[in-house]
Amino acid sequence: MFNTNTIGRFQQLETPFYYYDMGVLRQTLEACRAASARYGFHVHYAMKANFNPKVLDMIQEFGFGADCVSGNEVKAALEHGFAKEKVVFAGVGKSDKEINAALDADIFCFNVESVQELQIINDLAKAKNKTAKVAIRINPNVDAHTHHFITTGLDENKFGINTWQLHEVADALRACASLEFLGIHFHIGSQITDMEVYKSLCIRINEMQDWFEDHGFKVKVLNTGGGLGVDYHNPDTNTISDFESYFKVFNDFLTVKPGQEVHFELGRALVAQSASLISRVLYVKNGQKKNFLVLDAGMTELIRPMLYQAYHEIENLSRNENQESRIKNQDFLNYDVVGPICESTDCFRKDVELPQSFRGDLIAIRTTGAYGEVMASGYNLRDRVQSVYSVSGE
Ligand SMILES: *Cc1c(COP(=O)(O)O)cnc(C)c1O
Numbered sequence: 184m185f186n187t188n189t190i191g192r193f194q195q196l197e198t199p200f201y202y203y204d205m206g207v208l209r210q211t212l213e214a215c216r217a218a219s220a221r222y223g224f225h226v227h228y229a230m231k232a233n234f235n236p237k238v239l240d241m242i243q244e245f246g247f248g249a250d251c252v253s254g255n256e257v258k259a260a261l262e263h264g265f266a267k268e269k270v271v272f273a274g275v276g277k278s279d280k281e282i283n284a285a286l287d288a289d290i291f292c293f294n295v296e297s298v299q300e301l302q303i304i305n306d307l308a309k310a311k312n313k314t315a316k317v318a319i320r321i322n323p324n325v326d327a328h329t330h331h332f333i334t335t336g337l338d339e340n341k342f343g344i345n346t347w348q349l350h351e352v353a354d355a356l357r358a359c360a361s362l363e364f365l366g367i368h369f370h371i372g373s374q375i376t377d378m379e380v381y382k383s384l385c386i387r388i389n390e391m392q393d394w395f396e397d398h399g400f401k402v403k404v405l406n407t408g409g410g411l412g413v414d415y416h417n418p419d420t421n422t423i424s425d426f427e428s429y430f431k432v433f434n435d436f437l438t439v440k441p442g443q444e445v446h447f448e449l450g451r452a453l454v455a456q457s458a459s460l461i462s463r464v465l466y467v468k469n470g471q472k473k474n475f476l477v478l479d480a481g482m483t484e485l486i487r488p489m490l491y492q493a494y495h496e497i498e499n500l501s502r503n504e505n506q507e508s509r510i511k512n513q514d515f516l517n518y519d520v521v522g523p524i525c526e527s528t529d530c531f532r533k534d535v536e537l538p539q540s541f542r543g544d545l546i547a548i549r550t551t552g553a554y555g556e557v558m559a560s561g562y563n564l565r566d567r568v569q570s571v572y573s574v575s576g577e
Pocket of ligand 1: 229231232250252273274370372373374408409410411448449451452552553
C-alpha cells in the first residue's frame, strides 16, 4: 500500500492523519458491484462506517444506496447525491425531529425497530398527510459468531423486534393507515466471516416472510442487513472481501419470489481496507518488563482496539524491510504501542513485534477505513484528525 513516493510524502506531513488509498476503495466497490449485479441485488452503503466526503462521493458515483442511522446521516446522504429512493433509515432511537426530516425528504424506507416506533411514525406521517414506507427490523436470534460487543441479532440485544411480538406488529400495521408495509429487515452483527451464519440467516428470513404472507402482508423487500467482515491480519494479500461467496449464499438459500427485491447494507467490507492511520513515534520508553512506543495518535483518532478489543496490523514505515534505507539485520523488539491520552486503555496493541523503533518513525495502523475516522473524538481537547488522499503514482 505504501511505496517510496507515498512514504516520502508522509515525511513532509504533520501526523496523525488517515491516509485513504482511493485505488483500493475503487477496486473494492467494483468487486462488490459486479458480484451483486449478477443476481440483481440492491446494495446500500452503511454510512456510519465512514462518512468522509471523498469516500461518500465515490460510493455514490458507483450507484449504491445509503443506509443511515441518524437524521444527519440522511441529510448527508442526500447532500452527497444519493438518490432519495435509495435511502433507508434504521436505528433503535429515531427522534421525532429525525423522523419528520426523513418524511420531508421522501426517503425510500424506515427500518422500524419497535411497535411504539411504528405508531409514532404513523402519527407523524399522518400530520403531514403522507404515507411512510416501512420495513420491520426483526431480531432473528441468529448468532453471528463474531465478537460479543458487535453482535446485534440475539434476543438479548436492544435492536429489532423479537419474533414473539410479531402479532402486535401485524395489529399495529393494520391499524396504521399512514404506513405502507414494504418488507422485512435484519442485521445480525458485524465482522462476520463465516458464511454458514448467513445461511442460517437466510433460513430465518424465509420463515419470517412466510409468516407475513400468511398473515396477509405482501413482502416486497427482503433486507438482509450487512456485517460482511474483512481480513484485519492480511490487508495486503487479502484486501478485498469475498463478495462472490457472500452474495452467492443469499442467491442459493434465500427464497426470492417474483417481484421481490433483495437489499443489503454493507459498511465495513466496502471501506475498511482503504485507509490506514498514520502516526509518528513521540517517545520510546524502555521499561524493565515492557517497551512502549508512545505515538502521537491515540483513542481519540482510533478507538476500535479500546472499545471492542479490535485487532489492527501495525507497521513501522520508516524501517520497512522493503525500503532502500533499511537497516541490515535490524533488531526486532516487542512493544506495547500506546497513545498519548490519559487513560490506561489507550493502547493499540500489546507485544507488537517491530524493528527497533525510534522517535520520529512513521507508524501505520492498517485497515482503519471503517469505524475509524467517524469515531474520532475531541477528548483531552485534541485536534480533529486530518485526512490525506492518495495521488496518482501511489
Ligand atoms: C452498522 C449497520 C450496518 C453495517 O454493518 P457493517 O458490519 O459495517 O457491514 C448495516 N445495517 C445496519 C442497520 C447497521 O446498523
